[in-house]
Amino acid sequence: MLNRIFRSLNSLALSLLWVGIFFGLSGITSNRLNAEDQVVLTTLHVSPKLAQADCHLLEFPDGSKVLIDAGLGVDAPRRIIVDYFKKRQITFLDLVIISHCHKDHYGELLHLIKSGVKVGRVIVNVPDPIFNDTETFAGGYDHRDVQTTLNFLAQQKIPTETPTTGQRLWNGSRDGHFPALLEVVYLYDGVHGPNGKGDVNDTSIIVRLSYGKTRVLFTGDLNYKLGKYLADNSNIYDLRADILKVPHHGAEGLAPNEFFDKVAPKVAIVSAPKTLWFSLRDKRARDYLNHLKAKTYVSGLDNDIIVTIFKKYYTVKTTSSKPQVKQEPKVATP
Numbered sequence: 001m002l003n004r005i006f007r008s009l010n011s012l013a014l015s016l017l018w019v020g021i022f023f024g025l026s027g028i029t030s031n032r033l034n035a036e037d038q039v040v041l042t043t044l045h046v047s048p049k050l051a052q053a054d055c056h057l058l059e060f061p062d063g064s065k066v067l068i069d070a071g072l073g074v075d076a077p078r079r080i081i082v083d084y085f086k087k088r089q090i091t092f093l094d095l096v097i098i099s100h101c102h103k104d105h106y107g108e109l110l111h112l113i114k115s116g117v118k119v120g121r122v123i124v125n126v127p128d129p130i131f132n133d134t135e136t137f138a139g140g141y142d143h144r145d146v147q148t149t150l151n152f153l154a155q156q157k158i159p160t161e162t163p164t165t166g167q168r169l170w171n172g173s174r175d176g177h178f179p180a181l182l183e184v185v186y187l188y189d190g191v192h193g194p195n196g197k198g199d200v201n202d203t204s205i206i207v208r209l210s211y212g213k214t215r216v217l218f219t220g221d222l223n224y225k226l227g228k229y230l231a232d233n234s235n236i237y238d239l240r241a242d243i244l245k246v247p248h249h250g251a252e253g254l255a256p257n258e259f260f261d262k263v264a265p266k267v268a269i270v271s272a273p274k275t276l277w278f279s280l281r282d283k284r285a286r287d288y289l290n291h292l293k294a295k296t297y298v299s300g301l302d303n304d305i306i307v308t309i310f311k312k313y314y315t316v317k318t319t320s321s322k323p324q325v326k327q328e329p330k331v332a333t334p
């Protein structure tokens with residue numbers, strides 16, 4: 001008898017798994033993957049070689065879409081994001097948020113628009129030109145390239161806007177009737193602020209998505225100095241989130257462990273190539289997320305990471321060729 005119950009539970013679990021895989025795979029090839037009450041977050045694997053990059057697509061039930069970052073890794077094949085949009089037949093983004101002005105976060109935006117994707121508006125925090133002189137390393141702030149991008153957006157009549165801390169960026173649907181919210185947790189210009197001068201990574205627009213019981217925190221490349229300031233002032237800036245887009249590809253220099261403590265994520269998403277994730281540079285993030293028992297997904301290992309957020313829980317799956325059974329749905333607070 002017990003055996004029979006076990007067997008039927010087992011086959012139920014298997015069918016649920018297959019249903020998950022079926023919907024997952026069918027979703028990847030269709031433009032509209034939303035049922036009426038879901039928000040879908042897809043972190044695209046755009047760091048296939050040695051260099052890292054970020055790209056996160058949010059899809060809402062009415063078909064509206066928000067893209068957070070359109071990054072280009074310096075050694076990555078250029079067309080990853082464009083090809084994904086073509087495959088999904090996505091031709092319109094209501095909003096694009098560039099977390100900060102490094103190419104691994106905005107470098108593909110022009111190509112995406114030139115490929116035919118229309119964009120409603122762009123949220124961007126353009127750093128002070130002084131950073132052009134201080135960031136001379138590869139992939140550092142390139143004021144001229146950022147101006148070229150901004151000029152192109154102006155020619156295309158795509159409005160750009162710099163938000164402020166607390167600003168609501170997206171209300172969940174075009175008519176604002178869907179109860180999800182994307183808002184700015186913190187933003188400064190990298191120069192003037194209570195935490196003093198930082199670097200371009202610290203100009204990252206820190207954004208939170210809230211829907212039902214789930215919160216997702218997007219941190220761009222938030223570095224140590226601002227990360228410490230936010231952790232020290234978490235009574236003002238509520239950092240708690242179920243899912244954390246780990247800052248700065250997990251690389252050293254990123255927000256301190258106190259920041260991770262304040263967020264207390266159950267799930268962590270890292271945009272990083274495999275080599276970076278397993279390197280010494282990512283060791284602190286790797287160890288600390290492990291210590292926090294956060295289930296960690298890394299684009300370089302898991303490929304695209306797809307979080308489906310329902311009102312009371314969320315699931316995470318990936319397009320990795322690893323057995324999907326390892327990617328069991330993750331339930332927050334049912």
Ligand SMILES: [Zn+2]
Pocket residue numbers: 052053054102104105221248249
């Ligand atoms: Zn970056």
